[in-house]
Amino acid sequence: MSESREPRARVIPEATVARLAVYLRVLTGLADAGRASVSSGELASAAGVNPAGLRKDLSYLGPCGVRGVGYAVPALRERLARALGVEQSRSCVLVGMGNLGSALAGYAGFGTRGFSFVGLLDADPARVGDVVGGTAVRPVDDLEQVVAEHGVTIAVVTTPAPVAQSVCDRLVDAGVRSIVNFAPVALQVPAGVDVRQVDLSVELQVLAFLDQQKGVQVVGEQVVLP
Amino acid sequence: MSESREPRARVIPEATVARLAVYLRVLTGLADAGRASVSSGELASAAGVNPAGLRKDLSYLGPCGVRGVGYAVPALRERLARALGVEQSRSCVLVGMGNLGSALAGYAGFGTRGFSFVGLLDADPARVGDVVGGTAVRPVDDLEQVVAEHGVTIAVVTTPAPVAQSVCDRLVDAGVRSIVNFAPVALQVPAGVDVRQVDLSVELQVLAFLDQQKGVQVVGEQVVLP
DNA sequence: CGGACTTTGTTCCTGCGTTCACAAGCGGTT
DNA sequence: AACCGCTTGTGAACGCAGGAACAAAGTCCG
CATH class of the missing domain: 3.40.50.720 (NAD(P)-binding Rossmann-like Domain)
Structure with missing residues (x-):
């Protein structure tokens, strides 16, 4: 195991790690459904994130897609699992x-x-x-x-x-x-x-706050109660 | 109910709202213990955040502390509860x-x-x-x-x-x-x-990732396995 | 065999959140 | 009554995350 096996990405932001876990879950579902490849757009939609952000997240692991085609589901799944340390229980x-x-x-x-x-x-x-x-x-x-x-x-x-x-x-x-x-x-x-x-x-409290703010629409300087 | 009752802070960041909910919980505990006032340092320590950040968070509600003394526990608790909309069930x-x-x-x-x-x-x-x-x-x-x-x-x-x-x-x-x-x-x-x-x-997966990274210490260009 | 289309990987930029540091203000003390 | 120390509130800078736009690259089709 040489330490130069991974040529890129020394540090992965914590927010990215959290999203990688979501991608891994979606990919597992796709693999079970028999899908062979996915585009960043479809994967991003299923994960609830921006496609460009998803590609940036994945790029921390180095290039792992094929331009013009997309990502190979089993290979990407394997790569994410290794990066997140899921392989070892x-x-x-x-x-x-x-x-x-x-x-x-x-x-x-x-x-x-x-x-x-x-x-x-x-x-x-x-x-x-x-x-x-x-x-x-x-x-x-x-x-x-x-x-x-x-x-x-x-x-x-x-x-x-x-x-x-x-x-x-x-x-x-x-x-x-x-x-x-x-x-x-x-x-x-x-x-x-x-x-x-x-x-x-x-x-719940954050939601309640946003909810209560939604009820009050501020138009210019005037407060409109719907 | 005039709309100019609150002289400040039209918009509160979502991250701040989440922390305000934590402050409110800590303040309730302090009020039950009979405390009359708190400093930003003590409150921040109990909430697990930076003291300066706490003061900035509270400043979104307008000035609500006394310089040189701290914050009055019951008054601040009431103010947070109103801001978060906890008053109405x-x-x-x-x-x-x-x-x-x-x-x-x-x-x-x-x-x-x-x-x-x-x-x-x-x-x-x-x-x-x-x-x-x-x-x-x-x-x-x-x-x-x-x-x-x-x-x-x-x-x-x-x-x-x-x-x-x-x-x-x-x-x-x-x-x-x-x-x-x-x-x-x-x-x-x-x-x-x-x-x-x-x-x-x-x-759990984010924790596992950070945990696995903790096991590998990188000193300069050398990877040290503890 | 070449061109065009599709999709990735990257770069730039904008905006937000966080932290540091300092000025302002109030109570206690002499 | 004035000074001193303590704490708040705020302004500025730094770093980071997110989004858009562009270039690289591979495939499909004519």
């Missing part, structure tokens, strides 16, 4: 088996994208032993042990807000370097640890 | 009562932020009649009726991917103008309708 732990945690653990879409939950943890003894998505729930005291056993580096936090920070601290101490946090608090982590905050009520 | 419908839909419908955090689910809809007759979060599940055929009854303009879609687009079309035809979509497809909507896409597996 990644072990994750999920802490907090409430409604949301159970929904995530039972979602089959993660397994097909290279993620496997090797540990489902909860503090409630009544939930320990339940089997969700083929994995048994273990007590949260096993956190460090599970992380060490499987070399876990990615964790999903779906605990109540008051305990999210302490769970996060334990995860980081155990060696986890990447966390998706659904609890509505901003986690404090040392440098080198990535946190992605997913806040469901914030999404 | 907003009626929403939720389509797709699977694991994720049930988790969202049962989440008490929405109710305290001005949202009430007036309709929970599902296509599965076995789920119809279940009571989640105090509301009974109704058949998806009632969609148009529920939207019209309550004047709903906001909808949450948690259906399986194959039916998300058709559900979306029905929602838009019924008058819904804002949609949060959890199904892993890009919804096609006419102009004037806002869609916020929440893709849980994309979040």
Whole structure:
């Protein structure tokens, strides 16, 4: 494995990475449908983005299309999967088996994208032993042990807000370097640890704000109430 | 209600609106703890953002702090709530009562932020009649009726991917103008309708990508494998 | 075999978001 | 009453993402 195998694109913007994951999902659907090639326009439409932006995103991986024809679906799919690191299955732990945690653990879409939950943890003894998505729930005291056993580096936090920070601290101490946090608090982590905050009520509030603004049309200096 | 009541800030960037919702949540916690005032530094730390950025965000609402002192917690909370439109309760419908839909419908955090689910809809007759979060599940055929009854303009879609687009079309035809979509497809909507896409597996894949890049340190021209 | 059409890859440019840094203003203190 | 320190609010610069337009390249057809 020479380090000069990839001749381009040292750094890929985070916004582009997120879109690449979407492209990969669309391509998987096209491959299942038996499609051999796609144009940037069709792919962009299915992904909900601008065609030129899609081509720029893909160009970070180096040239991977054929001019005048389009992109070969299986080859592009393979290339995206390698770039995103989907080829190797990644072990994750999920802490907090409430409604949301159970929904995530039972979602089959993660397994097909290279993620496997090797540990489902909860503090409630009544939930320990339940089997969700083929994995048994273990007590949260096993956190460090599970992380060490499987070399876990990615964790999903779906605990109540008051305990999210302490769970996060334990995860980081155990060696986890990447966390998706659904609890509505901003986690404090040392440098080198990535946190992605997913806040469901914030999404709704942004929509409500845009919705309320839509109701008020400003024409010149005059406010028109429809 | 004169239109010159608010002397500033005609347009608020969407990124700022999302952060304002976070500030509002932090402020509510501080108010419950009995705090009377906060500095931008403390508030920014709790929200996980830059202090200067926080002050700029708040400045879109006009001056609302006291120099040398900080921000009055109750007053700022009230101001944010008004700006985000939390004062008036907003009626929403939720389509797709699977694991994720049930988790969202049962989440008490929405109710305290001005949202009430007036309709929970599902296509599965076995789920119809279940009571989640105090509301009974109704058949998806009632969609148009529920939207019209309550004047709903906001909808949450948690259906399986194959039916998300058709559900979306029905929602838009019924008058819904804002949609949060959890199904892993890009919804096609006419102009004037806002869609916020929440893709849980994309979040994980972005983390996995950053995680895999963290494993490779590039020093000068040399690649160092730890 | 050559030309024209189609589609990619790239470059430029515009606009937005974020960050830094400084001036303005208020409370506390002497 | 005046000074000093602290915090807000704002102005400017930087960097980045997004979009449009153009050039390169390959295929299909005459």
